[in-house]
Amino acid sequence: METRKLVSEFIGTLLLVLFAVGAAVLAAEYIGTLGIALAFGFTLLALAYALGPVSGCHVNPAVTLGMLLSKRIGVNTAVGYWIAQFLGGIAGAALLYLLAKQVPGLQTSEAFGSNGFADRSAVHINTGGAFIAEVLLTFLLVFVVLAVTHRSAKLTAGFGGLAIGISLAAIHLIGIPLTGTSVNPARSLGPALFAGGQALSQVWLFILAPLVGGALAAAVHAVVHGDDTADTADEPEPAAAAKA
Structure with a gap:
């Protein structure tokens, strides 16, 4: 696996x-829920x-799990990602924490x-509602990613990144009032890790539920779009943006 792909995933997630x-930590008072949702989507x-041509721009373990279960990447690539x-x-959270500490009175x-x-x-x-919500919200994101990067997605060639960004923004519009959206x-x-307290004690749900949602998306995608076994096992699936 090329180091640049791992660096791409590190930088992208950061x-x-x-x-x-x-946007949620520093600007929520000024941009509201809509602004936060757009910040995630944009x-x-x-x-x-920017990173799709390098690593596929997963920047999300749930997306990587979906790619692994769809047989577009191998286990070694998935673990590295x-x-x-x-x-x-x-x-990224450490840098944000450092920046937030420069704002007098900001609660972290x-x-x-x-x-x-x-x-x-x-x-x-x-708890149960939050788990279901995160599974369903993640399902939409991963399903869209798998669909627009599928080898048969000729109509979305060059526009996959747009579909993915819009879907994440829509997901946040629904999910922010529910769980803050993971x-x-x-x-998450x-x-x-920097918030501590209940944020840390509840984080298990926001690790587990998105992975379940990603696995579910891969299963449904296989039924709707067909198997991806023709893709190279240990290469990252390029983002649709890279196929333009």
């Missing part, structure tokens, strides 16, 4: 956390075109753009 979670859209993504998420303890349920949910969704274990773990 930037996603720094800028998208940063950041992923930009990264898809997971390590790079989690390290990138932690590094048990908040800091982390995900949550029960008392930490805007609508007080319970759909990405690496995005990094901020939770």
Whole structure:
């Protein structure tokens, strides 16, 4: 596996956390839920075109799991990507924490753009509801990624990054009031480590549920779009943006 692909996944996840979670931490008062949702969508859209030709721009362990189960990448690639993504998420959260500490009075303890349920949910969704929500929200994201990067997706060639970014924005519009929206274990773990408290004690759900959603998306994708066994086993699936 090429080092540049691992660096791409590390940098991509770092930037996603720094800028998208940063919108929630630093600018929520000014941009609201819509602005935060667009920050996530626009950041992923930009990264898809910037890093898609290098690593496929998964920047999300759930997406990587979907690619692995769809037989587009091998186990070695998947493990390398997971390590790079989690390290990138932690590094991005560390940079965001450093920046947030420069803002007088900004609260980071048990908040800091982390995900949550029960008392930490805007609508007080319970544990089971949060799990179901994250599975379904992640299903949409991973299903869209798998669909627009499928070898038969000729109509979306060059526009896959746009579809992926729009889907993530829509997911956040629905998910922010429920759980703060994870759909990405690496995005959840990094901020939770710096928030501490309940954010850290609840992070297990935002690691497990997105992986379940990613696996479900891969299963449905195989039925709807067919198997991807013709793809090279140990090469990352390029983002649709790279196929333009």
